[in-house]
Amino acid sequence: MYDLIIIGGGPAGITAAATAINQRLETLIIAERWGGQTTYAMQLEDMEGRETITGETLLDAFRRQLDYLDFVRDFDTVTKVMPVEKNFVVDTVRGDRYEGRTLIMATGAKPQRLNVPGEARLAGRGLSYSATTHAGLFLGKDVAVVGKGRRAQWATAGLARKAHQVYLMAPEPLPDTPLVHKLRQRSNVEISEGVVVKEVGGERFVENIVVTMPGGEECAVPVKGVFVKLPRTPNSDLVREWINCDGDGHIIVDVNCATNWPGVFAAGDVTHVSEQALVHIGEGAKAAISAYHYLLMH
């Protein structure tokens, strides 16, 4: 019986595990792999050594600690999570069954990729999945945002303050919201609706995005950056039947990372709290402290 089982190996899960261990909780973290390492790195042709500080050094220290204390981690895939009396039973693909008195869901969200030529090759070389982290690197440049939902809209609004020109390539018509209304008024935002992305082009770094316009013509729009902001799916399937989620499947938490189910906490991209590594580091630590306080009382 563990005091705490954490599911997920991204920034939130790693920090939760390190914090719990520091509190001497009997902790188990189950993850398919450690995450968060490559997602935030970005290289650009003319980058003058300026660097985005994202907490990677801190996460590295935590990862090393978890690798050293290897009995606290299990690289495996969770197939089932069930509440059993006041505890929680976790089954994995390899057939292991673990039992814990508290649970932290740090399972993240499934990003939706473009799945076009050039995407994988140019990721981190102009192609980004996080405007919050990387928008500041594209000051005065031309960039494209692909998507139509809330995440694409915020990314476009943020980039419009920094980039020279922002092309919002929406696969379908945008909804009619106050934010979209604002975007339509910005002189440096060009919105194309009903666009199909065919390719992200560039030799060593992003040079253009090739799209089929609604009229059928194909064109290569020269840009230095491509932000892929398609809807993501929160990985909350494991608990969605008994933990409250919002309409998009995000686990709903309070300011202390508590869910509706006593003893279950959540942190990171699986929740509706903002997507950024530094925030997830804090949320992971907070979830672990909340689990610790819960254990002290029960």
Added chain:
Amino acid sequence: MYDLIIIGGGPAGITAAATAINQRLETLIIAERWGGQTTYAMQLEDMEGRETITGETLLDAFRRQLDYLDFVRDFDTVTKVMPVEKNFVVDTVRGDRYEGRTLIMATGAKPQRLNVPGEARLAGRGLSYSATTHAGLFLGKDVAVVGKGRRAQWATAGLARKAHQVYLMAPEPLPDTPLVHKLRQRSNVEISEGVVVKEVGGERFVENIVVTMPGGEECAVPVKGVFVKLPRTPNSDLVREWINCDGDGHIIVDVNCATNWPGVFAAGDVTHVSEQALVHIGEGAKAAISAYHYLLMH
């Protein structure tokens, strides 16, 4: 006119400023000094190089960035904060007046010290103000907790899982709560009520705590650690008349660090969210991202 004015130079304020600068917001951080550096360090006689990872390296990087971009910071004391139309006006002791479109309160909390001989000298050498950060260093040792409120009770409960013996030295009788009830049942917790602390003793490290017991006798209790957990006062006076606070004066925030006043956000010890440097780093980043989203919409 700044996009964002941040008040406070602890972990939450520093991280908020770094995050806002990364989003290219016109940012000003006003602090009496940089904080968070010495608070978390702890040396013990027999410490085998084990270290608590607290995010100090990350904060150092942020502090260096803010020192380099010296136009974003003002070492000064804020005397007044007022909402004026949709903006905020901030006055300082030196007579400067700044105006911002958004505001982050990261003003922290005033710790209550023991004010007895030995306290200042042995701080960080066995004497601690944070059980969350340091409790794990006192595995199997005898420690004292000074206080009576919620913070002292949680510290005692946490230490009772790790330390050999915990002496809870309460200046007044404890309230009758479920947690106090649990503490009274723990065999390794000794509660003394109506105690006056006279001194923290020890040459290079904490060796004992000298107290006057309710009966009048003075005794030196041998301990390796002293946790001072007296009530703290959140520094919310500047905004308490127009921002919602709880009964203890903590600014009330939602999961996105928003207060009740549009454009005002709060992070760190001035809020009711748990007190730990890693958590405050996340809250600071979150408050800055929320301010950024607010600006994109207004």
